[in-house]
Amino acid sequence: MIRSLLAILGPAYRREVGIYAVWLLAYGVLQGIAVTLLVPLLSSLLASEMQAVGFWLIALFSVVVIACVARYQQTVKGAALAILVLKTLHNRLGEHLSQLPLGWFNPEKVGRVSRSATGGTLMVTNIFAHLLPPVVSGVVTPLTVGVAMLWFDWRLGLTALLFVPLIYIGHRWSAQWIGAMETEVDAAGARASSRVVEFARNQAVLRSFGKNVSSYPPLEEAIAGQSRAAGSMLRQTFPRLFAGGFTVQLAFAAVTVVGIWLTLHQQLPPIELVALLALAARFTGPLAELAGRSGLLRMAGNDLRRLAAILFEQPLPQPSKPQSFTEQIGLVEFSNVNFSYEPGQPVLKDLSFRASPGTTTAIVGASGSGKTTITRLLLRFFDTDQGQVKVGGVDVRQLRTEDLMRQVSIVMQDVYLFSDTLEANIRLSCPEASQEELERVAKLAGVDEIIERLPQGWQTQVGEGGAALSGGERQRVSIARALLKAAPIVVLDEATAALDPRNEKYLNSSLRQLQQGSTLIVIAHQLSTVMNADQIIVLDAGTVAEIGNHRELLSQQGLYAHFWHQRSRATGWQLVETDTEVSL
Missing domain, CATH: 3.40.50.300 (P-loop containing nucleotide triphosphate hydrolases)
Incomplete structure (x- = not known):
């Protein structure tokens, strides 16, 4: 996805994308650290150690302030990149298309350019403005929390981190399926759009043979195919999203069971258990949001790849040393x-x-x-x-x-x-x-x-x-x-x-x-x-x-x-x- 984003924005904006990525990661890490600080704070509070409470409150407040700055910066940088896409993408497409061989422009590819340059552009702006921040936080924050849990209690931390591969597989399976279905829906939509345009442009011929919408099979079949594809996606999306969310809740349940077992066997103080379960809840929260956004991100990624594929098309080769005409003009x-x-x-x-x-x-x-x-x-x-x-x-x-x-x-x-x-x-x-x-x-x-x-x-x-x-x-x-x-x-x-x-x-x-x-x-x-x-x-x-x-x-x-x-x-x-x- 990063390669496609850089292709769309152009090499001149690599630095801006890099700065945006740094702020995204910084916010995710700082959010995880802020959540982690709740453990010593709650432990000190429940133990009535007020001096320690004050220290941890100051530390938490400091990290939260820095996290707010990071959040502000990532939001500003993301909005700036989204606006940049809106301002420059059509120009970049136009400049690139003007360099492609004229034989490249068949009706199918022209239709794809039109579709990608409209709906695809808006979806790409959403990547910066709305989709990447929760997805990156949904990965970085839980990983930070998981590492912190290893520090406080390696058994609970290890339990949480053991579920990371399962959560990853569940999310990836769900997102890949949603992305594949979106590709089918998009293709069906492109076929239907093409048939609608064909139907509108050729009314004189169709009416001369008594054809209307209900008696013009190509248009009827294209619309029906679009409806089937959209309906199939809706029916099958829910169980896959449920599976992704279930792995997250399963991880929290496992951490809770292990924590209770350790407390019952007097290997973990109850006060510390309460604090660590609060931390575990923050471990699963961003993952749950990630489960809901990963499918949307994959759909946006499809639009992004389709746009990037146009920009990756090889332009017409130009001579490194153009020649002048050697014989009579017009020959x-x-x-x-x-x-x-x-x-x-x-x-x-x-x-x-x-x-x-x-x-x-x-x-x-x-x-x-x-x-x-x-x-x-x-x-x-x-x-x-x-x-x-x-x-x-x-x-x-x-x-x-x-x-x-x-x-x-x-x-x-x-x-x-x-x-x-x-x-x-x-x-x-x-x-x-x-x-x-x-x-x-x-x-x-x-x-x-x-x-x-x-x-x-x-x-x-x-x-x-x-x-x-x-x-x-x-x-x-x-x-x-x-x-x-x-x-x-x-x-x-x-x-x-x-x-x-x-x-x-x-x-x-x-x-x-x-x-x-x-x-x-x-x-x-x-x-x-x-x-x-x-x-x-x-x-x-x-x-x-x-x-x-x-x-x-x-x-x-x-x-x-x-x-x-x-x-x-x-x-x-x-x-x-x-x-x-x-x-x-």
Whole structure:
């Protein structure tokens, strides 16, 4: 847990954590010493030795004052660390996430980050503020008391300390089980949350098929699973907490029995027995509180480990000596590239091609042939297993991430817009652009038409994900971003798919503008986009099956020709109305 705490807070706060730990331990020891002093005090009082009573009262008062100072310091330091977590954790997560490979961000991991960054953060603050103090005191204070009992009467002290392993095993068993159950409950909650979001986002599809909550099995099962997991945890937690508390009470009972036996056999004075039983009660008190808090601490520890696991993820390796571009800006080269997402399942095999500056390269192939993987390697979402991906003559692994990203713009089929103004979403690619530049790219991409009919023009809020705009309009905004960035390399990954003729017109106009100063790498099925490319790369099962321009590949009568004829026949279909029927 300490390693995870230090990972969350960062190395700069190791000293603060160390000081907090010292005050925690000091308070636990001082509390045990204060309780121990009750033995000579009570013995002197029952024996009517008033001078000794005064001495022990002064000693007790002094220790209590010091213990109060320690308690105050541990509370202040714990609150300060809790506030520090709230203030810095999200920043640390954001900084670390920005350094992770983009391929790391799959839906499952993004959902885990979201869940941990909200509820997990609050639970971690509770560790410092509410959970660690009673747990540390519950361990340190009884151990101090047990050692003191050895001093007063080794037999009673030994009896108490003999139960320490049993108490430890009982608490550990209980806490481990509660922690394991909490992990299951958390996983069930994550699944249910995912299904609820899925259910909310896809209402149009679900309603078109008459699906509501009671008739949508995935959501129904996820909610039922969450309920089962929570119910099972509640039912099984009580007996385990009871077992942990029972071992504590058993220890006190054993000390009492041994003490009475020693008194009956005249080996321990009754007065001293009373004092030592009072001490034994203070031995078991903190342990009983520990039994109640250990499960909560384990649950908080699970959240802590989940957060720390994110921070322990290895960032994208950065070159120790970044290189400068050695060849013409905009040059893209893949040389003998092999890549697998899973071991033993290659996606790209010995793939090589070259895209010269200022040219357009179209990549075609069946689904799963590796088209999108090429763009991911170019953007360094992942690193190759073998071979090189070069930009401007330099391996992308030898470029700083910011240098690489300055060279590339990407336009995806699924465009995400931030919940901000239309202007802010376009300026994302070049915040320092002038208003004239902004208006120029807006006109080229057809965004000016959207601005004219929006109620607040440039300052219109587009909503989360761009919900206020249609899919084609979001695509136009994405194209405007790419135009404004004016990157030497532009990647269009299925950007022309599912566009209506009006939006496709704006896209083609923008492509012509981009071709004037950028290398275009296009993954598309639109025939007009493919046939006008300077070179076409045909992929088959992760390898380059054919490469050439439109005329060259048609003449080869290979995979591309087959693809072209299929697409030509598909686009040639039309509905023809006759007097008797409607036919294709």
